[in-house]
Amino acid sequence: xxxxxxxxxxxxxxxxxxxxxxxxxxxxxxxxxxxxxxxxxxxxxxxxxxxxxxxxxxxxxxxxxxxxxxxxxxxxxxxxxxxxxxxxxxxxxxxxxxxxxxxxxxxxxxxxxxxxxxxxxxxxxxxxxxxxxxxxxxxxxxxxxxxxxxxxxxxxxxxxxxxxxxxxxxxxxxxxxxxxxxxxxxxxxxxxxxxxxxxxxxxxxxxxxxxxxxxxxxxxxxxxxxxxxxxxxxxxxxxxxxxxxx
Amino acid sequence: xxxxxxxxxxxxxxxxxxxxxxxxxxxxxxxxxxxxxxxxxxxxxxxxxxxxxxxxxxxxxxxxxxxxxxxxxxxxxxxxxxxxxxxxxxxxxxxxxxxxxxxxxxxxxxxxxxxxxxxxxxxxxxxxxxxxxxxxxxxxxxxxxxxxxxxxxxxxxxxxxxxxxxxxxxxxxxxxxxxxxxxxxxxxxxxxxxxxxxxxxxxxxxxxxxxxxxxxxxxxxxxxxxxxxxxxxxxxxxxxxxxxxxxxxxxxxxxxxxxxxxxxxxxxxxxxxxxxxxxxxxxxxxxxxxxxxxxxxxxxxxxxxxxxxxxxxxxxxxxxxxxxxxxxxx
Numbered sequence: 001x002x003x004x005x006x007x008x009x010x011x012x013x014x015x016x017x018x019x020x021x022x023x024x025x026x027x028x029x030x031x032x033x034x035x036x037x038x039x040x041x042x043x044x045x046x047x048x049x050x051x052x053x054x055x056x057x058x059x060x061x062x063x064x065x066x067x068x069x070x071x072x073x074x075x076x077x078x079x080x081x082x083x084x085x086x087x088x089x090x091x092x093x094x095x096x097x098x099x100x101x102x103x104x105x106x107x108x109x110x111x112x113x114x115x116x117x118x119x120x121x122x123x124x125x126x127x128x129x130x131x132x133x134x135x136x137x138x139x140x141x142x143x144x145x146x147x148x149x150x151x152x153x154x155x156x157x158x159x160x161x162x163x164x165x166x167x168x169x170x171x172x173x174x175x176x177x178x179x180x181x182x183x184x185x186x187x188x189x190x191x192x193x194x195x196x197x198x199x200x201x202x203x204x205x206x207x208x209x210x211x212x213x214x215x216x217x218x219x220x221x222x223x224x225x226x227x228x229x230x231x232x233x234x235x236x237x238x239x240x241x242x243x244x245x246x
Numbered sequence: 247x248x249x250x251x252x253x254x255x256x257x258x259x260x261x262x263x264x265x266x267x268x269x270x271x272x273x274x275x276x277x278x279x280x281x282x283x284x285x286x287x288x289x290x291x292x293x294x295x296x297x298x299x300x301x302x303x304x305x306x307x308x309x310x311x312x313x314x315x316x317x318x319x320x321x322x323x324x325x326x327x328x329x330x331x332x333x334x335x336x337x338x339x340x341x342x343x344x345x346x347x348x349x350x351x352x353x354x355x356x357x358x359x360x361x362x363x364x365x366x367x368x369x370x371x372x373x374x375x376x377x378x379x380x381x382x383x384x385x386x387x388x389x390x391x392x393x394x395x396x397x398x399x400x401x402x403x404x405x406x407x408x409x410x411x412x413x414x415x416x417x418x419x420x421x422x423x424x425x426x427x428x429x430x431x432x433x434x435x436x437x438x439x440x441x442x443x444x445x446x447x448x449x450x451x452x453x454x455x456x457x458x459x460x461x462x463x464x465x466x467x468x469x470x471x472x473x474x475x476x477x478x479x480x481x482x483x484x485x486x487x488x489x490x491x492x493x494x495x496x497x498x499x500x501x502x503x504x505x506x507x508x509x510x511x512x513x514x515x516x517x518x519x520x521x522x523x524x525x526x527x528x529x530x531x532x533x534x535x536x537x538x539x540x541x542x543x544x545x546x547x548x549x550x551x552x553x554x555x556x557x558x559x560x561x562x563x564x565x566x567x568x569x570x571x572x573x574x575x576x
Contacts, residue, residue: 141512152510184442
């Protein structure tokens with residue numbers, strides 16, 4: 001079943017071996033039915049009974065399986081409240097349910113498929129140094145030079161990348177969710193995307209070499225600490241120095 | 247009862263209160279022990295410093311709450327040295343405050359002016375030595391000394407030349423010429439309109455001609471951001487609309503306020519933000535400033551396609567990119 005569901009996400013754009021065709025088609029329609037049930041219960045109140053969209057939510061026809069995998073798989077959808085931005089949180093659905101939802105949305109109209117494990121083989125195909133260069137030109141202005149995220153306008157923000165999985169990063173680059181722009185495959189080639197993923201994975205694993213990293217956001221937290229804790233300590237010592245011994 | 251106001255008499259200095267350590271031998275012993283303990287703690291810090299240098303490998307990482315995974319070698323080196331210096335200082339101060347002599351001594355200020363006889367002596371000596379050196383008589387020496395001293399003093403003026411040379415027209419021009427292809431940065435790949443989906447962005451630079459080199463100065467002026475919108479989303483003048491190509495619009499990435507790279511593009515609001523001072527530019531309205539300190543929209547680069555279908559510049563930027571400067575015409 002897991003294998004079949006896994007195949008669902010990948011079979012739409014990839015020509016499949018004809019021998020498996022009938023089996024996958026069956027599994028697909030079962031998953032589509034299950035996904036439709038989940039959709040009707042959990043999503044249709046905003047996105048419409050046929051995913052046609054509504055006053056407060058966009059149409060999902062043609063967004064593809066990758067979009068569902070990203071938005072639901074990171075817990076951003078369903079949204080907790082209608083604020084400026086959907087937040088990353090604990091996913092409301094199990095991976096199987098997310099895959100079924102993705103299959104249902106993908107069955108409405110073709111869209112970007114969930115990248116397969118072979119596509120996401122960043123360890124094999126990525127280059128960390130190149131990824132760093134690409135990250136600094138294309139990503140760092142919003143997501144911070146260390147991938148810690150940063151502020152946008154009106155309360156929106158670019159999220160920290162420290163919890164993002166390789167598949168989610170790849171999907172975000174292809175889809176451009178929420179405020180993020182799209183990074184097309186000709187502008188950032190799939191290999192370049194993998195290099196960026198490899199660099200982000202390296203940044204996630206990077207330990208603090210010089211003690212507390214203070215969030216890796218640069219002089220703001222460093223200044224705050226030194227102006228409060230550092231100066232406070234110095235003032236305390238100055239007071240003690242000037243106090244006469246009893 | 248007289249109503250005359252009596253001057254307040256000088257209360258004098260308050261009585262000197264002796265410390266417990268001056269009068270009580272037990273307190274004195276206790277303070278001595280405290281100072282010794284502080285110095286011992288300092289020694290422990292130094293030993294920690296030495297031990298972590300020798301025994302903790304530089305590749306050792308430990309997890310600490312709040313701090314996260316940290317290099318143990320660096321952490322204990324720093325901690326050891328900090329403890330050593332802190333307790334050394336605390337011990338010295340505690341020693342001085344509790345045990346070192348505590349006597350109050352009044353030292354009256356003396357006048358700054360020298361004694362009258364000393365002043366007369368000084369003037370006489372200067373006059374006598376000046377006459378002996380022949381400064382009044384030997385005018386050749388006096389003039390050559392004046393010349394050499396004057397030259398030396400004036401020589402720093404020469405260094406002002408390093409404030410130049412003037413930038414000539416470098417601030418007005420970029421590498422973008424008519425027909426310059428737009429290439430990805432990094433990667434240097436030429437771009438076709440079909441490479442960009444709606445909502446996509448691309449960081450681009452001008453394609454290098456053979457033999458040309460990309461310098462940081464050039465990147466600092468040439469950097470351009472390509473954005474693809476739906477053509478119907480534009481609210482542009484007919485001229486500016488002719489500078490776009492099928493919904494693709496190109497702006498200089500160099501902020502018109504202070505020259506930071508403006509590349510925070512919000513796909514939903516179609517706003518471009520500058521990370522330095524939060525200037526916000528509205529992309530569909532030719533990067534009109536809608537928030538922040540920037541005074542001008544970002545310069546728009548007129549683009550089209552060449553015979554092979556790659557995106558090229560129609561013409562150079564029509565205005566200088568980046569922040570204002572004195573000679574800027576607009």
